[in-house]
Amino acid sequence: MNLRSCSVLVLDDDPDILTAVRLLLRPQVREVVVERRPEALPALLAARSFDVILLDMNYHSAVNTGNEGFFWLRRIQELGSRAAVIMITAYGDIELAVRALKEGATNFVVKPWHNDKLLTTITEALRPPGEVVASPKxxxxxxxxxxxxxxxxxxxxxxxxxxxxxxxxxxxxxxxxxxxxxxxxxxxxxxxxxxxxxxxxxxxxxxxxxxxxxxxxxxxxxxxxxxxxxxxxxxxxxxxxxxxxxxxxxxxxxxxxxxxxxxxxxxxxxxxxxxxxxxxxxxxxxxxxxxxxxxxxxxxxxxxxxxxxxxxxVPPLRNRPADIPVLARHYAAQYAAKYQRPEPTLSTAALRKLEQYAFPGNVRELQYTIERAVIMADTPVLQPDDLLFSQLEAPTQPGESLDNQTLSTVERNAILRVIEKHGGNITRAAQELGITRTALYRRLNKHAL
Structure with missing residues (x-):
């Protein structure tokens, strides 16, 4: 089963968690149901079936023992639900989450999570029981x-x-x-x-x-x-x-x-x-x-x-141009599904433009280039003008090529440009660079900035 055809139930007593998960999953899955009261679980399972259940480990108890999570995990099993159960846990409760795996949970996620990690965990939970991925293919x-x-x-x-x-x-x-x-x-x-x-x-x-x-x-x-x-x-x-x-x-x-x-x-x-x-x-x-x-x-x-x-x-993308069309089409399909757009095709000229570009940001830069194109394109066929490459990776001086720069220099110049763009706001700069504030501070120290 794929992500878009699955039904997900989320049980957590934190309304902020429920809101965040509902907003994340609504465009990704067929149905998402959220519930603050675990006592409603039997009625929910009697009324409909779910493919995945996200189950918090602690509810009303003042002590975070995880016992409530284990109780409701057992109830799900007793009620005959075939849903994959993913436990929601705080970082300090990881030992309890590992115990939950032994008692029948499919996996666990740790609060606060990265959205991509949560989606990956749900996708993996949909894999049929007993199926083991034997190779990258x-x-x-x-x-x-x-x-x-x-x-x-x-x-x-x-x-x-x-x-x-x-x-x-x-x-x-x-x-x-x-x-x-x-x-x-x-x-x-x-x-x-x-x-x-x-x-x-x-x-x-x-x-x-x-x-x-x-x-x-x-x-x-x-x-x-x-x-x-x-x-x-x-x-x-x-x-x-x-x-x-x-x-x-x-x-x-x-x-x-x-x-x-x-x-x-x-x-x-x-x-x-x-x-x-x-x-x-x-x-x-x-x-x-x-x-x-x-x-x-x-x-x-x-x-x-x-x-x-x-x-x-892992070789840089510029050394394996044969992979660019495969990756570009993959990301075009992925982001068309994410943003509920018709899946675009890439014209011959667009593919040629991609293959002739050095991609100093490698696959990550290609991914963001295609995402931007899917969002902004006016036609279902992507043309060269729809493909705009990131200024984060551009040389800092006219005529200065990437070959004449070290990777460290490229990183340093990219950080300087983004921090200047946001007027010294470290939080916004880190968000645009796709890293945490801690990681950005570490890089600032590394480059003596």
Whole structure:
């Protein structure tokens, strides 16, 4: 079943959550029903059937034990509903959510979530029970999708098919916007751990003070704001896959702590002396070239060997122009469905314009170019004039080509232009750049801005 033909029930006592989910899902699914009172669940299930149920773990109780969520999960099962149940949980309740998976829930989402992640989780929940994605090609119908017909991408698919069934650590290399996160998802989906969580961490955004708490968790009272016990990302990924993005930006001190956890296959929460065994499959990604990463002044070689059992290099889009038509048509169909427009076709001249462009922003830039064209085009056939390339990636000086700039220079100049455009407003600049405020501050510090 696809997303557009499914019926979704959302149970949460927070009206803001219900409003946000209803607005997100209404254009995406056939039907979305929201309900604040879990007591209404039996009547709702008696009146109609649902394909997916989003179920909060805590309602009226003052203590966030998750017991209410488990009670209603069991009731759904007792009432004979075949709906896939996705638990809604706060970050500190991840341990409860993992327990819910063992008791029959299909997956869980953590508040606050990214909309794309929620849609992906629902889409994956619609997959028939017992179906396991065996290869990237088999995952072509799910979202998001790793696509490509070029020789380079076919080699990546073959490597994924070989490495995914193992527990070998994978290092994904490539420029920003090439789809490294999709490669990580493809590896996870084709692995034996596909039914367990894939936990993503933006390692580059973790400050020194947050690093241990986020990855390893903490005990109540371990530091000033530690008001409750909290599981870290390693524990959340137990049995599944841990994806550390932007690992090349970790400091040497953080690298040493990560290496210890990987060598021992156990972590210790802040404020505790009790080690906890973890079973994870590790995937890392970075836009830092391997030659730079091998410099021990920047990155520990013992850690590099640990994370680099298998290396996957995702080539920039300019080096695989054969993939541009496939990707362009895919995004045209995707955004036509999202904005409820007729699916456009691309004229020969439009495709030629795309293929002749260098795409310094890689697949991400192509995606936004097609999205803009779908929204703004006046005819069902996209023409060259409908394709406007992002000024974020344009050279800063007349006649200055991308070949004469380093990737760092391109990033620095793009940040300067956007911050200037918004009069120094960091929040708006981060939104336009598609990154968090924390990530933007980190880049400002990196470029000494």
């Amino acid at each position: 088999a995952a072509a119908g799910s979202a998001p999708t790793l696509l490509g017909t070029s020789a380079a991408m076919q080699q990546i698919f073959r490597t994924i098919e070989k490495v995914a069934p193992t527990d070998a650590n994978v290092l994904v290399l490539g420029e920003n916007g090439t789809g490294k996160d999709l490669v990580a998802q493809a590896v996870h989906q084709a692995s034996r751990r596909a039914k367990m969580p894939l936990v993503k961490v933006d390692a580059g955004a973790l400050t020194e003070s947050l690093f241990e708490s986020e990855l390893f968790g903490h005990k109540k009272g371990a530091f000033t704001d530690a008001r409750e016990d909290r599981a870290g990302r390693f524990e959340a990924a137990h049995g599944g896959t841990l994806f550390l993005d932007e690992i090349g930006n970790l400091g040497l001190g953080q690298q040493a702590k990560l290496l210890t956890a990987l060598q021992n296959r156990q972590i210790t929460r802040l404020g505790s002396n009790q080690p906890i065994a973890v079973d994870i499959r590790l995937i890392c990604a970075t836009n830092v070239p391997l030659a730079e990463l091998a410099d021990e002044r920047r990155f520990r070689k013992d850690l590099l060997y640990r994370i680099n059992t298998v290396e996957l290099l």
